[in-house]
Amino acid sequence: MDKACETVWNNCLNIIKDIVEWQHYKTWFEPITPVLLKSNVLTIQVPSQFFYEYIEEHYVNLLAKTLKRELGKDARLEYRIMVDSGNGKNLPLMMDVPGQGYKSYSNNEMDFPLVINNPVKNPFVIPGLKKMQIDPQLNPVYVFDAFIEGDCNRVARRAGKTVAEKPGSTSFNPLVIYGGVGLGKTHLAQAIGNEVKRLNNNKVVLYVSSEKFINQFVDHSRNNAINDFIHFYQLIDVLIIDDVQFFNRAEKSQDAFFAIFNHLHQSGKQLILTSDKPPKDLEGVQERLLSRFRWGLSADLQIPDYDTKIEILERKMKNDGLDMPKEVVKYIAYNIQNNIRELEGALISLLAQSSLNKREIDLELAKKVLRNFIKSSSKEITIDTIQKMVCDYFDVPYEKLLQKTRKREIVQARQISMFLAKAFTKNSLKTIGEHFGGRDHTTVIHSCQTVKDLMDTDTLFKESVIELQQKVQLAAM
Structure with missing residues (x-):
């Protein structure tokens, strides 16, 4: 293996592993092998056609940004897919980075805020800054059609739909979406943002995590540019802040957010916040902020019931063009108890093992693959x-x-x-x-x-x- 090729790929993985969930990283990135680096073209080998298609659909944007970071704006990626014969004569599949449907980022474009965890380099003092230059940082996969409605989330989903249709013009401002890990808070919040952009493309939408917000604030404090920081956020029409519970360790960032919140709310702009608990239970957050969080609607997401889990799995399979025996779908829905993320993770692991082992999915394979997801004490019901x-x-x-x-x-x-x-x-x-x-x-x-x-x-x-x-x-x- 080319040493430079391995170095470039390892540098990419060091960034990716900090962004992708560990289980997904092990399933979809560890099996990849870098095989060739020629000029600005990196060739990677993947185990199967299914593997290639999944990477293309779910991680092309992330690969694009990391590879451009290593090889420059003209970076390209090629795939070499392993075939049953193992003769190595198959031509690699070609793909331009960053791939169809995603925006490319060049050095002279506004880079705020990057998904990759880089320190933000004062993105606001750019001559001629225009509102439409702001990238919303939304994942196009997170839409309402992909968010299954059930008793566990009905109020939150319908409130989100109302907000998306009339941002800033309803009593649901702010809309606070709260619930445990993996129940769809980020999905629903970004679905609102995507729907706003679909209905009103002139609206300026921005999704940002609270940790990213705090890091940006700290960076601009060091550069004596807090006014630029606050001014930028006051340009937003629909501001989505994810995981506001992490504000509890950032008192000064709360002061800045208080000023931003007041300006946006008074200007008829929409705020959408997510949290792991309701506003009344947030500790370490200023009372003046908590009182504003309670101005609008707080809607919770709960663990989905059995029927909703079945529907989530069937929708996921339909969207991915997959087929699976009904008994396997029931087995997954019945045994995965904690959250939607774990439910989808179980399905992904099962599909990956089926592809890698070239074996049809049946109940026996499901039990074998999912034993790490399912409590060993589970017993058959008669x-x-x-x-x-x-x-x-x-x-x-x-x-x-x-x-x-x-x-x-x-x-x-x-x-x-x-x-x-x-x-x-x-x-x-x-x-x-x-x-x-x-x-x-x-x-x-x-x-x-x-x-x-x-x-x-x-x-x-x-x-x-x-x-x-x-x-x-x-x-x-």
């Missing part, structure tokens, strides 16, 4: 377990569940049991029916549809089913 759980919940005798009766409470308990058995076990419809007094598969299909219809129309019934779903999930842990 139809009998579900039946007894439902009987206890509704105080219905177990033997009645198997008999032929038209009593409403018995019929309903039987239908819910069938619905849960289909959702949480790997049994066929025929097997499920046999566990209910020898009923056939059409009865199971009818019961499951009846439960879905009642959940759409009867709130109390829906709450009972959701509670039972949670009990079944807990029983498997």
Whole structure:
């Protein structure tokens, strides 16, 4: 391997590993091998066509910026894809950096604020600064269509849609989106920004993390340029600040943000903030700021329920043109409990292993690959377990569940049991029916549809089913 080639690639990786989540870094960057550096063209070898396509779709912008940083503005990237024969005769696939759909950054352009963690070099004192020169720093992947609505996020998503349609003109100003790690706060906040740009391209939108904001403030304090710093932010029409809880360790940055907040709010501009907790629980943040955070709407994101997780996985698969057995999708949704990020990480790891091992995805592979995501204490749920759980919940005798009766409470308990058995076990419809007094598969299909219809129309019934779903999930842990 060319020493210069290896050096360039390692320098790129040193930047990438600070930006990409560790699990994604190990999955998508460690298997890559640099093979050739000729002039300003770097060739990297990837294990498969799937690998190449995934890198192209999800990380081309990041690769573009890191490679330009190493080789200059004319940097190019080539891929060499490994094939089954291993004869090495296949031509490398070619791609211009930074790739289709992304902006290139030259030295004479405004570089504020870079995604790469460089110190900001006073980007404001640029002659003839115009508002439209400001890059919004939005990820084009984060849109409303890709943000699945469920009970866990309905208020926040609909409030975000309202804000995007009328930024600065609703009572949701500021809009504070809060919730735990990996529940979609950044996605929703950036989806608002992307929707604003789609509807009003003349609006100046900017997304920035609180840590980036603080670092910029410190840099400009050293250069006696705080007024330039504040003036720049006052140019923004829609300002999105991610993870405002980190303001707790930056008192002077809070002072600057207070001035920016007041100016934007009084000027009818929109502020969108995200946090890991509601404003009332933020510690170390000035009370005058907290009071302003409470002026608008605070909407939380919760852990998605089973049905929402299924929909998230199916949407992800559809967007990526992937297919997977229903039982595997259910297995992932059932076992991944913590957040959406972990859910998607599990799916990505499964797809990567399937591609690298050239093996079809089935339940056996899913269990093997996802053992690092799933608690080892998980156990299989049986139809009998579900039946007894439902009987206890509704105080219905177990033997009645198997008999032929038209009593409403018995019929309903039987239908819910069938619905849960289909959702949480790997049994066929025929097997499920046999566990209910020898009923056939059409009865199971009818019961499951009846439960879905009642959940759409009867709130109390829906709450009972959701509670039972949670009990079944807990029983498997």
